[in-house]
Amino acid sequence: MTETLPPVGVDLFDVHRLRLAEAEAPRLSPEDEVARDHVWNQAVQANPSLFDGPVVACAGLEWEEPHSLVVSWVRVTYRHYALRRVPGNASWLPSLFVNVVQPTDDGRVLVARMSSSTAAPGRWQLPGGSVEPPEEHGTLDEAALRLHAARELSEETGVELPPEELNLWAVTRGEHRSIGLVFLAPAQPAAVLRERFEAATAAERALGQDPELDRIVLVSSPAGLLDLEGPHVDYLEPVVRRYTKAPLRHDA
Secondary structure (H helix, E strand, O other): OOEEOOOOOOEEEOOOEEEEEEOOOOOOOHHHHHHHHHHHHHHHHHOOOOOOOEEEEEEEEEEEEOOEEEEEEEEEEHHHHHHHHOOOOOOOOOEEEEEEEOEEOOOOEEEEEEOOOOOOOOOEEOOEEEOOOOOOOOOOOHHHHHHHHHHHHHHHHOOOOOHHHOEEEEEEEOHHHOEEEEEEOOOEOHHHHHHHHHHHHHHHHHOOOOOOEEEEEEEOOHHHHHHOOOOEOOOHHHHHHHHHOOOOOOOO
């Protein structure tokens, strides 16, 4: 018997296996389409680098058995998420993304800052990105997500790993009910991570392109995040806490 996950704010689930099922794309009313396009066009005027490409949204989550999660997904474009900013609108779906916990061999975790040219300038997060739909007749499964996560890690940090070396480690649910599929990479020496990141970003700048990430920091506990100036993506603290096995914080 399946159990639908209850709605919460920010959560982290211990998931060992994923099954993905494509669902029908949402149908919007003409009014919703007009409101969506208005907000999207305003966002593009403010940030011309925004791109309305194909992307995957999450249509639902269900537990299939302990530690086994079924993710229903649909094909949309980035424009769909503009509906979040329409007051009172409830027809939008949460985003679905992958990210990677890249540890050092001394137990720290790599966190990265989004560059000024991105949709979230200055935000600290893990390497990763939105899930893209498969090509026609392609399959979106855990292996495809692992491949996508390995590609994001390589493009953003210069760390190249065979996809099979990434292990599904957790699933997060946070702001706007967005779903993050977290993969764990093998530990690397800190010096290697810094060298590869510097080489990757230098290569992009040499081509006249802004790197998506402009800085990395290695943190040993959630307390290390407090020293980072700028906003943090909501899943970052609980993921770092879980990996570093830091004790829960008790607010006064």
